[in-house]
Amino acid sequence: PLVLGIETSCDETGIGIVRGHTLLANTIASSVEQHARFGGVVPEVASRAHLEAMTPTIERALDQAGLRLTDIDAIAVTAGPGLAGALLVGVAAAKAYSLGLGVPLYGVNHLAAHVAVDQLEHGALPKPCIAMLVSGGHSSLLLVPDVAKEVIPLGSTVDDAAGEAFDKVARVLGLPFPGGPHIDRVAGGGSGTAIAFPRGKHDDGTLDFSFSGLKTAVARWVEARERAGETIHVPDVAASFQEAVVDVLTHKALLACREHGVRDLLIGGGVAANSRLRALAQERCDAAGVRLRVPRPGLCTDNGAMVATLGSDLVAAGISPSPLDIPADSSLPITTVHV
Numbered sequence: 363p364l365v366l367g368i369e370t371s372c373d374e375t376g377i378g379i380v381r382g383h384t385l386l387a388n389t390i391a392s393s394v395e396q397h398a399r400f401g402g403v404v405p406e407v408a409s410r411a412h413l414e415a416m417t418p419t420i421e422r423a424l425d426q427a428g429l430r431l432t433d434i435d436a437i438a439v440t441a442g443p444g445l446a447g448a449l450l451v452g453v454a455a456a457k458a459y460s461l462g463l464g465v466p467l468y469g470v471n472h473l474a475a476h477v478a479v480d481q482l483e484h485g486a487l488p489k490p491c492i493a494m495l496v497s498g499g500h501s502s503l504l505l506v507p508d509v510a511k512e513v514i515p516l517g518s519t520v521d522d523a524a525g526e527a528f529d530k531v532a533r534v535l536g537l538p539f540p541g542g543p544h545i546d547r548v549a550g551g552g553s554g555t556a557i558a559f560p561r562g563k564h565d566d567g568t569l570d571f572s573f574s575g576l577k578t579a580v581a582r583w584v585e586a587r588e589r590a591g592e593t594i595h596v597p598d599v600a601a602s603f604q605e606a607v608v609d610v611l612t613h614k615a616l617l618a619c620r621e622h623g624v625r626d627l628l629i630g631g632g633v634a635a636n637s638r639l640r641a642l643a644q645e646r647c648d649a650a651g652v653r654l655r656v657p658r659p660g661l662c663t664d665n666g667a668m669v670a671t672l673g674s675d676l677v678a679a680g681i682s683p684s685p686l687d688i689p690a691d692s693s694l695p696i697t698t699v700h701v
């Protein structure tokens with residue numbers, strides 16, 4: 363069956379169309395430039411932009427796939443978590459299309475969709491696998507027996523998400539919002555061993571993370587140098603900060619694999635686009651005999667294809683569609699894969 367996925371949890375209006383694990387279209391409209399001058403996403407602005415972008419982005423996806431709306435067999439939509447008003451636009455649109463076309467509706471979890479999307483590139487997920495979800499709002503390690511049915515949290519950040527730390531440190535370094543991709547780029551010209559920043563919770567034996575101490579340490583380091591009138595080599599600061607984050611992430615991801623006797627690791631979410639994370643994870647997985655899967659960067663950040671993919675898995679698993687009165691749930695827990 364052909365599944366159309368709608369993603370509006372943050373500032374990207376994403377539409378994807380898949381058949382099974384084959385990607386037929388993936389279109390996106392972003393309101394990121396409208397938020398840049400505020401240094402963060404403004405919820406009202408994002409909601410408004412979703413409303414304006416919805417129809418044209420769906421039309422572009424149908425064009426890309428060479429399909430008509432009436433060809434679609436099911437609609438999947440992000441039901442949460444995310445910004446309440448932004449989610450509402452996608453959920454309302456999905457209900458309207460489901461009702462109008464007479465096709466089933468599947469409300470899915472955005473975080474589980476970040477995990478499911480990898481199947482478009484690397485085929486069906488091994489059951490079970492360990493998934494590390496690292497994004498703008500979340501940083502978690504998950505045991506995934508079956509992404510369409512069950513996701514078990516093993517650990518998560520106790521303060522900032524990894525992406526949030528990237529964005530805050532970028533701000534300290536005077537880089538534009540969202541800062542993750544800029545840190546990644548600038549770090550390429552610096553040394554990850556130039557400054558020894560703290561690795562929070564590295565050796566505490568848990569599968570949890572902490573990034574707020576690191577963020578503060580970077581800010582203090584920069585302030586101290588500035589006060590002393592010293593010039594800061596931004597690439598070294600960016601690279602050393604990045605190294606501290608990815609060192610802890612990869613260390614804990616492999617700890618989770620070892621503790622649960624799982625030999626397949628997946629990394630998903632926006633921070634999975636980070637080039638140093640991808641390289642270090644590959645190195646450490648190779649050494650540990652763990653198979654690593656990371657989607658291409660364009661599928662790591664928010665998109666509609668990830669929602670369509672999880673919807674397609676739900677259809678394949680014979681899971682009942684969602685009722686037409688499902689709410690948008692801004693704090694939908696990761697354990698609720700579909701609503």
Ligand code: ATP
Nearest residue numbers: 497498499500525540542543546632633635636664
């Ligand atoms: P969530 O999925 O938790 O609701 P979100 O949807 O806002 O949050 P994503 O789109 O999955 O988050 O990821 C966005 C985050 O990823 C931002 O914090 C951004 O800075 C970060 N990011 C994107 N590319 C990179 C990169 N190359 N290196 C590091 N961070 C990156």
Ligand code: MG
Nearest residue numbers: 372373374664
């Ligand atoms: Mg975004």
Ligand code: FE
Nearest residue numbers: 497632663664
């Ligand atoms: Fe996301």
